[in-house]
């Protein structure tokens with residue numbers, strides 16, 4: 001069962017259908033109990049009126065007892081079925097919600113990196129936590145209540161017709177007025193609900209940013225400022241909520257006044273029909289009971305409709321994200337048995353999706369040869385890390401291509417590529433879990449021997465063995481229980497355990513001491529066929545590189561060995577001199 005007011009694409013339906021398939025028995029059971037509860041409930045007012053007629057006319061004990069017995073049986077039947085219906089459907093909702101959350105999370109993990117730069121973290125987490133719950137309610141709970149109320153309403157109208165068709169038409173005249181009120185109310189309610197959802201996402205984002213950056217907040221003493229910022233966002237939500245609640249209060253008042261006027265008319269005409277002998281007192285009592293139930297039903301339908309409008313915005317957003325195709329395809333299938341690791345950046349032009357007006361690389365070409373170490377140097381912000389991101393296929397260049405062993409990167413199998421091209425970044429991210437889990441991240445079958453071998457190469461084995469639980473030590477959220485250098489060495493081990501053919505070290509030396517740096521370099525020198533790309537600010541560390549490439553203005557400015565570049569007395573020479581002066585001043 002899947003229900004939404006937005007027209008979802010075929011993919012959304014497929015996801016919904018696939019998601020709800022295991023719930024079919026539960027949904028079918030729920031539907032059976034729903035029907036039973038509705039039928040039983042509908043007959044209770046009828047027998048109440050019957051009892052009143054028996055008591056008001058000539059008392060017949062047999063008839064009285066029979067009417068009371070049926071009333072009791074229908075009451076018990078309705079309560080038992082309603083309880084079972086609620087329980088079974090809640091199980092179905094919970095299971096459906098879990099599946100939608102997993103599907104959405106999976107869809108997010110497949111998106112390209114640019115997606116996460118243009119979308120806010122608070123927005124995505126709100127979509128995963130709040131919108132999926134709202135959507136599941138739309139899909140299951142509201143549909144259940146709508147169906148139940150709709151069937152009940154139809155049954156009641158037919159029973160009311162059999163009691164007095166004139167009074168029934170009178171009562172039904174209220175419906176167009178209620179419909180008009182509803183229409184005006186819905187338009188405002190939906191607009192305000194959407195605005196509230198967006199404001200909540202902004203508030204979540206503000207809170208999330210502060211929690212993750214609490215050290216910066218503390219060191220700049222901006223706690224008050226951040227609290228005010230969060231308070232302002234909450235005030236926006238509060239303002240919108242007040243407006244939404246005011247609209248709702250006015251609507252409820254207008255609707256109740258309409259209902260009251262209708263009851264006065266009904267009693268007036270009911271008395272008239274009894275006087276004319278067109279209905280009995282018991283019939284009028286049954287009719288009034290049905291009418292008030294009908295009123296409850298219409299109120300429920302109205303509430304559910306409003307609630308659904310609230311959830312429809314959320315469902316639409318969830319469907320949009322579920323349907324979104326990543327802009328960087330992962331359809332490549334090439335998985336050669338042997339990979340040399342020969343990389344060619346061919347005439348790349350690139351601008352980040354979040355800032356498409358600013359060109360970062362222009363007509364950029366670079367060759368990385370197997371068994372050689374290439375160092376990328378240059379002033380900050382000139383595009384060194386961008387080259388790494390492109391080699392990792394986090395982004396696609398607008399023009400040009402990157403070839404690996406003469407084949408475009410996009411033709412390679414995604415998993416294969418990321419096993420063969422490994423990066424250690426300047427700010428490595430670890431996940432909560434053990435050291436062992438972090439080193440073997442993404443390689444479930446990796447043996448402890450291989451993990452230890454990689455840790456030794458990364459100069460991490462010694463410090464790991466000194467920890468109480470060794471490789472099973474928890475690193476804490478984001479690796480928070482380790483020092484920067486320890487995190488860095490675990491990240492190096494994580495890259496090395498994959499035995500990559502192309503290894504990229506993006507400014508790793510900034511958090512390593514000289515000893516660790518030497519040991520890591522020695523270990524890397526023992527992998528003679530590996531293509532090594534090193535980005536460094538400390539030029540001392542790359543003097544032995546086979547090729548040093550200076551990047552400036554998104555282009556290759558100079559290339560050559562350390563000696564060749566020093567002799568040229570160009571940009572590299574100036575960088576060296578600047579560094580020397582900076583060191584002397586320091």
Ligand SMILES: Nc1ncnc2c1ncn2[C@@H]1O[C@H](COP(=O)(O)OP(=O)(O)OP(=O)(O)O)[C@@H](O)[C@H]1O
Pocket residue numbers: 117352353354355360378379380381382383384385386387
């Ligand atoms: N995700 C991004 N979205 C938009 N612009 C970005 C993004 N990442 C980097 N940039 C911009 O692209 C340019 C190149 O950045 P890049 O990180 O590649 O420089 P870099 O040479 O590695 O700098 P550093 O030595 O400081 O690490 C910079 O101007 C930067 O502001």
